[in-house]
Amino acid sequence: MARIMLVDDDVELADNMAAVLRDQGHEVSILTSAQDAVLKVAEQKPDLVILDVMFPDNPVAGFDVARQIRRTKGIRDLPIIMLTGINQEFPMDFSGKDIDSEWLPVQEFMEKPVKLPVLIKTIKRLLKSA
Amino acid sequence: MGTFRLDPVTPPAGTVMAASGDAGMTGVVLLHNARWFTRIRWIVVAALVLFGAVGMAIDPAFLKRYGLIAPGLWPWHLSGILALLNLGSIRWIRYMSARTPWRMIAANIWFQIVSDLVVLTGLVCRIGPTNTVVAFTYLFHISLACIFFGRRDSFLVTLLSAGLFLATVAAEYLELLPHPSVLVVDRLSHPDMPASLLFAIPAVFVWLIVWYLVSSLSEAVRRRDRDLAAANERILRADKAINQQMLRVTHDLKAPFSGIESNIQILKALHWGEMPESVREIVGKIDARSAALRARISDILTLGNLRSVPAGQPARDPVSLRALLENVWLEIEDVALRKQVSVKLAGAEVIVPGDSRQLKVLFANLLANAVTYSRIGGVVDIAIGKRDSRVTIRVADHGIGISDESLAHVFDDFYRTPEAVAFNPNSTGLGLAIVRQIAQNLRLTITAQSEAGNGTVFEVWMPAG
Numbered sequence: 120m121a122r123i124m125l126v127d128d129d130v131e132l133a134d135n136m137a138a139v140l141r142d143q144g145h146e147v148s149i150l151t152s153a154q155d156a157v158l159k160v161a162e163q164k165p166d167l168v169i170l171d172v173m174f175p176d177n178p179v180a181g182f183d184v185a186r187q188i189r190r191t192k193g194i195r196d197l198p199i200i201m202l203t204g205i206n207q208e209f210p211m212d213f214s215g216k217d218i219d220s221e222w223l224p225v226q227e228f229m230e231k232p233v234k235l236p237v238l239i240k241t242i243k244r245l246l247k248s249a
Numbered sequence: 250m251g252t253f254r255l256d257p258v259t260p261p262a263g264t265v266m267a268a269s270g271d272a273g274m275t276g277v278v279l280l281h282n283a284r285w286f287t288r289i290r291w292i293v294v295a296a297l298v299l300f301g302a303v304g305m306a307i308d309p310a311f312l313k314r315y316g317l318i319a320p321g322l323w324p325w326h327l328s329g330i331l332a333l334l335n336l337g338s339i340r341w342i343r344y345m346s347a348r349t350p351w352r353m354i355a356a357n358i359w360f361q362i363v364s365d366l367v368v369l370t371g372l373v374c375r376i377g378p379t380n381t382v383v384a385f386t387y388l389f390h391i392s393l394a395c396i397f398f399g400r401r402d403s404f405l406v407t408l409l410s411a412g413l414f415l416a417t418v419a420a421e422y423l424e425l426l427p428h429p430s431v432l433v434v435d436r437l438s439h440p441d442m443p444a445s446l447l448f449a450i451p452a453v454f455v456w457l458i459v460w461y462l463v464s465s466l467s468e469a470v471r472r473r474d475r476d477l478a479a480a481n482e483r484i485l486r487a488d489k490a491i492n493q494q495m496l497r498v499t500h501d502l503k504a505p506f507s508g509i510e511s512n513i514q515i516l517k518a519l520h521w522g523e524m525p526e527s528v529r530e531i532v533g534k535i536d537a538r539s540a541a542l543r544a545r546i547s548d549i550l551t552l553g554n555l556r557s558v559p560a561g562q563p564a565r566d567p568v569s570l571r572a573l574l575e576n577v578w579l580e581i582e583d584v585a586l587r588k589q590v591s592v593k594l595a596g597a598e599v600i601v602p603g604d605s606r607q608l609k610v611l612f613a614n615l616l617a618n619a620v621t622y623s624r625i626g627g628v629v630d631i632a633i634g635k636r637d638s639r640v641t642i643r644v645a646d647h648g649i650g651i652s653d654e655s656l657a658h659v660f661d662d663f664y665r666t667p668e669a670v671a672f673n674p675n676s677t678g679l680g681l682a683i684v685r686q687i688a689q690n691l692r693l694t695i696t697a698q699s700e701a702g703n704g705t706v707f708e709v710w711m712p713a714g
């Protein structure tokens with residue numbers, strides 16, 4: 120089973136996701152702030168990161184974290200699943216660059232509320248291909 | 250059976266180009282005017298050629314009887330010079346686009362005006378500066394300069410016209426002009442300077458008055474245009490701010506529902522077996538209500554996002570339509586299976602230029618509608634075809650249909666027909682508003698045909714390439 124890091128400011132949602140993932144046998148750690156997230160990811164080197172986009176202090180903090188992970192040696196190839204409360208197909212008030220798949224090569228975008236069976240399947244697939 | 254047609258709306262031209270010169274005209278408008286100038290000039294070239302040809306065809310003795318003489322070759326020479334200058338201008342304009350700096354386009358118009366004034370002065374010399382009214386043709390250029398340029402530049406054109414005209418008057422007095430005039434045989438018996446000035450100075454005075462009036466009027470119109478453009482800009486900005494605010498509020502509303510659904514999922518995933526049937530039923534109802542509300546919020550968010558897509562040329566990436574429709578069907582297959590609704594997809598793969606993300610949302614809504622309003626065990630027919638050099642995608646269901654009165658309103662925000670409300674109380678009334686917005690963004694035509702009780706056919710018309 121894998122070590123998964125969950126970065127989401129919605130504690131309830133994060134706890135629920137963690138409970139289901141732990142039930143699947145994964146080891147899950149939760150971060151409720153995007154600050155120092157890259158540092159923690161670099162320290163703990165999880166097998167996969169689940170990352171929310173919007174945080175109270177920065178509506179695009181998740182994008183920033185994902186970009187920094189992609190630029191950091193040792194963790195740049197880490198599979199990332201991005202969670203967003205809005206439909207990711209259109210750029211609400213994000214810049215076009217924020218959702219450009221070439222510039223931000225995250226493996227998956229999932230819209231909240233995440234369907235837990237779909238999340239489990241996606242994690243399985245990503246871990247297999249990692 | 251009723252029919253309704255939704256045609257693409259062309260965005261206002263003013264939104265395409267913002268850069269403008271001191272006359273307040275955008276580059277697009279100025280370039281259009283530069284092209285218009287060259288077209289008008291061909292008419293002048295043709296008139297000069299005709300004048301020369303008529304002059305050659307008529308017997309000089311006949312002309313002399315009426316105090317006229319044949320023009321000779323000078324109309325041909327002037328038309329040749331004008332044609333060459335026009336070809337030069339046209340070639341110059343070919344290198345310009347809406348993105349060309351305003352000053353470059355203005356330089357082209359300046360070149361055209363100065364060329365015209367020089368050729369016109371040649372014409373005035375040959376026809377007669379003071380004994381005919383030909384000198385007043387300078388007024389055309391003064392008026393046009395007032396419209397195309399600001400007051401300073403149009404005044405320069407007026408001064409240039411006056412300078413060239415007074416030079417011809419002086420040349421006439423000094424007997425430097427070739428004679429005779431085309432119209433009056435005895436023009437150059439000997440020009441009288443005071444008499445010439447008596448004509449020339451009031452003429453220039455009239456030009457200045459015309460310049461003042463036309464430039465003042467043009468300035469007033471331009472000021473009004475600028476005010477309107479500024480007001481329009483303010484409205485668009487306010488509209489965008491409201492839209493953004495609406496999106497943020499809706500997003501914040503969605504978060505608690507995500508929490509509720511997440512908790513329901515936890516109940517289902519980890520504690521379902523521990524719950525008695527009656528509790529499961531209640532949880533199921535909460536789940537259904539919450540999902541319906543989330544669907545509504547998602548639709549509002551999607552519509553808001555679609556409306557915040559910047560105006561302009563839509564994306565023209567190659568989109569494989571059949572593959573896209575198959576993918577969309579996969580996404581709604583679960584719902585279709587629950588209602589035992591099947592699909593028939595006909596037509597070969599077609600690749601069209603478009604925005605695949607928006608097209609996916611458009612067809613997802615049309616197919617979801619077709620499934621939702623089909624009866625149990627129904628069939629949804631999808632057909633890709635080509636007609637009138639366009640690609641058509643036909644989505645037909647055999648469900649409850651839409652009455653003639655309702656058909657014209659189905660694309661309105663939050664509109665739900667009474668039959669739809671009775672058949673599916675959870676519909677948001679935004680699915681077809683999303684379809685309309687995407688059709689507007691991508692400039693597509695959509696037709697809807699329906700008969701109450703017998704199903705509905707939506708047809709999307711797209712450019713083939």
